[in-house]
Amino acid sequence: MALPTVAIVGRPNVGKSTLFNRIAGERISIVEDVEGVTRDRIYTNAEWLNRKFSIIDTGGIDDVDAPFMEQIKHQAEIAMTEADVIVFVVSGKEGVTDADEYVSKMLYRTHKPVILAVNKVDNPEMRNDIYDFYSLGLGDPYPVSSVHGIGTGDILDAIVENLPEELGEENPNIIRFSLIGRPNVGKSSLINAILGEERVIASPIAGTTRDAIDTHFVDSDGQEFTMIDTAGMRKSGKVYENTEKYSVMRAMRAIDRSDVVLMVINAEEGIREYDKRIAGFAHEAGKGIIIVVNKWDTIKKDNHTVSKWEDDIRNHFQYLSYAPIIFVSAVSKQRLNKLPNMIKSISQSQNTRIPSAVLNDVIMDAIAINPTPTDKGKRLKIFYATQVAVKPPTFVVFVNEEELMHFSYLRFLENQIRQAFVFEGTPIHLIARKRK
Numbered sequence: 001m002a003l004p005t006v007a008i009v010g011r012p013n014v015g016k017s018t019l020f021n022r023i024a025g026e027r028i029s030i031v032e033d034v035e036g037v038t039r040d041r042i043y044t045n046a047e048w049l050n051r052k053f054s055i056i057d058t059g060g061i062d063d064v065d066a067p068f069m070e071q072i073k074h075q076a077e078i079a080m081t082e083a084d085v086i087v088f089v090v091s092g093k094e095g096v097t098d099a100d101e102y103v104s105k106m107l108y109r110t111h112k113p114v115i116l117a118v119n120k121v122d123n124p125e126m127r128n129d130i131y132d133f134y135s136l137g138l139g140d141p142y143p144v145s146s147v148h149g150i151g152t153g154d155i156l157d158a159i160v161e162n163l164p165e166e167l168g169e170e171n172p173n174i175i176r177f178s179l180i181g182r183p184n185v186g187k188s189s190l191i192n193a194i195l196g197e198e199r200v201i202a203s204p205i206a207g208t209t210r211d212a213i214d215t216h217f218v219d220s221d222g223q224e225f226t227m228i229d230t231a232g233m234r235k236s237g238k239v240y241e242n243t244e245k246y247s248v249m250r251a252m253r254a255i256d257r258s259d260v261v262l263m264v265i266n267a268e269e270g271i272r273e274y275d276k277r278i279a280g281f282a283h284e285a286g287k288g289i290i291i292v293v294n295k296w297d298t299i300k301k302d303n304h305t306v307s308k309w310e311d312d313i314r315n316h317f318q319y320l321s322y323a324p325i326i327f328v329s330a331v332s333k334q335r336l337n338k339l340p341n342m343i344k345s346i347s348q349s350q351n352t353r354i355p356s357a358v359l360n361d362v363i364m365d366a367i368a369i370n371p372t373p374t375d376k377g378k379r380l381k382i383f384y385a386t387q388v389a390v391k392p393p394t395f396v397v398f399v400n401e402e403e404l405m406h407f408s409y410l411r412f413l414e415n416q417i418r419q420a421f422v423f424e425g426t427p428i429h430l431i432a433r434k435r436k
Contacts, residue, residue, distance in 0.1 A: 003045060003054045003256055004163045005082055009107070010089035011099045015119040018146035019089060020057040023048075023156065048156040051163055054252065056083070080110040082253075085162045087155065088114055088138060092121040096132050104136040113162035116141045117155055122148060171224075174216075175347045178228040178254035179292075180282065181264035182274050186294040189330035190264065191215075191227065194339060219340045228254050251278050259350060259391065260288035260343050260425070267295045267309075267327070271316050279317055286392035288346035288426045289323040290339070297329035322418065324425055346425030352393055354421055356386045359395070366416040373409055380404035383435050393428045398435040405432035 010016045024044045046055050080086070088107060090100050107114050118130045121143035133141040142158065144151035179187040195217060215227045255261055261282040265275055282289050291313060299305070310325055317323070324342060328335045363385050372380035381400040388396050397413065399405055410430050417428065 003052055004084040005054045005056065005253070006046075006085045006087060006159055006163075007056045007058055007083035008087045008089060009058050009103065011097070011103070014089045014091040015146045016089045017057055019087070019117065019119060019144065019152070019155075020055060022146050022149055022152050023055055049160050051160045051166075053084075053159070053163060054256070077106070080106065080112065083112065084164050085159055086110070086112055086114045087117055087159070088136075089117045089119050090133060090136075090141075092118045092126055092130055092143065095129070096135060100136060104138055108137055114138045115155060115158045115162070117144045117151075118142065119144050119146050121145055121151070174224045174226050175260065175343060176226045176228060176258050177260040177262060177343050178258040179262045179264050180251040180254060180278050182266070182272060182278075185264045185266040185269075186330050187264055190262075190292070190294060190328070190336075193330045193333050193336055194227070221344075223340070223344055225340070225343070228257055252281055255282050255285050255287060258287055260290065260346050262290050262292045262339070262343075263323075264292045264294050265313075267293050267299050271312065276316060279320060283319055283427055286427055286429065288343075288350050288392075289320060290342055290346065290425060291317070291320065291323050291325045292339075293325065293327045294330055296327040297332045297334060322424060322427065342425070349423050349426045350391045350393070352421065352423065353390060354387050354393075354395075354417075356384070359387060359417075360384050362416060362420045363397070363413065366413055369416075370409075370412055373404065373406055375404050375406075378404060380409070392426050393423060394431065395428065396431050396433050399432050400435065402432045402434050 008016050008020050024046050044055060046053060086107060088104065090096070116133060116136065116138045118133055118141045121127060121130060122145045127143050130141045130143050142151060142154050144155060146152065179190055181187055195215060216224065217227070218224050263275070263279045263282065265271060279289070279291075293309065293313075306327065309327070313325055314321065324346075326335055326338060326342065328339070330336070363382060367382060372382060374380070378401070383398045383400070385395055385397045388394050395417070397405070397410075410432065414428060414430050417423070417430075
């Protein structure tokens with residue numbers, strides 16, 4: 001289910017990123033010992049008073065040159081369109097500026113909740129200077145010191161108070177999938193081709209996120225799917241297509257709601273850095289992943305083309321070694337008939353549960369093959385392991401000391417589990433815990 005979105009906007013040097021980090025807390029640091037996994041700071045999840053939400057730092061607005069640069073308008077329009085709640089950060093040290101007034105007028109017309117955070121109010125005496133910000137017409141200003149953490153609780157209270165109401169649980173039997181990737185990789189064409197591939201479209205239904213349309217359909221085996229289509233979000237034109245940060249937001253909202261993500265790559269253009277960034281988000285979110293190489297009909301091929309592409313993909317996406325690769329064409333519909341079964345198979349992998357007894361047999365066999373490591377004369381002891389969650393499958397390994405579990409040995413155990421059980425297309429998480 002998609003999380004509500006909070007966007008932080010403002011001009012440079014008002015402390016947007018500092019407030020972003022303060023709200024995000026420890027979750028801003030993505031810990032993954034795999035080279036190539038994205039560690040992008042503009043988008044993360046946060047929680048306050050048992051409400052989870054996504055938070056976006058729309059930094060980089062430059063208002064040095066009049067008339068305030070096009071980026072101000074771009075960033076503000078991103079926030080207006082995508083966010084459920086907007087936090088507008090200004091500086092208490094500098095007072096109201098022309099750039100603040102320009103953005104505030106745009107935010108005022110959105111009719112969305114806007115929380116005015118007056119940052120850099122580092123001492124009580126400065127609170128008397130915040131009242132000038134009432135002139136922006138955005139309600140009560142909140143004095144904040146992001147550096148010292150003063151007032152951030154009030155900001156978070158206001159955010160939670162203005163978040164949209166939580167929706168009920170969705171049908172767990174429906175498999176939800178989305179197509180993500182750079183513009184012009186053929187996502188829309190693939191969507192149309194998939195729906196036209198001997199499917200019965202039950203009904204187009206409004207999605208739980210604004211401006212998105214979910215398409216519900218049933219395959220020949222009676223399995224229900226919901227395809228999360230973000231194409232409807234393009235209607236505002238150039239702002240979306242020209243702003244990479246918006247593309248990230250749009251993909252993230254689709255990823256949040258998906259069980260399986262189809263990462264689409266354009267065979268004509270090859271792998272780009274943006275592809276790795278977006279795929280990294282899906283991996284970190286624990287979603288099932290299929291790497292879909294589209295426009296396969298348009299490139300010249302020989303006996304080694306497929307193997308070269310597969311080697312290149314595995315080299316660039318080392319953290320997606322579990323993800324299957326398929327070469328398709330939306331135009332000729334080459335291999336598209338395989339996608340529904342692949343999605344179903346990965347969904348089953350995502351929901352697989354391994355009995356503890358069987359799991360521990362695999363762990364003990366792994367230790368016999370490769371004994372646990374030692375550090376300063378102390379050996380890691382593994383007592384037992386158990387599965388604690390699905391989507392993605394998550395295992396807790398109870399040990400004598402967590403510090404002795406090196407990430408390389410955790411990776412070895414993960415590989416042994418993958419060899420013993422079918423987890424194609426899904427990440428699996430292993431967590432070391434000290435036995436109490």
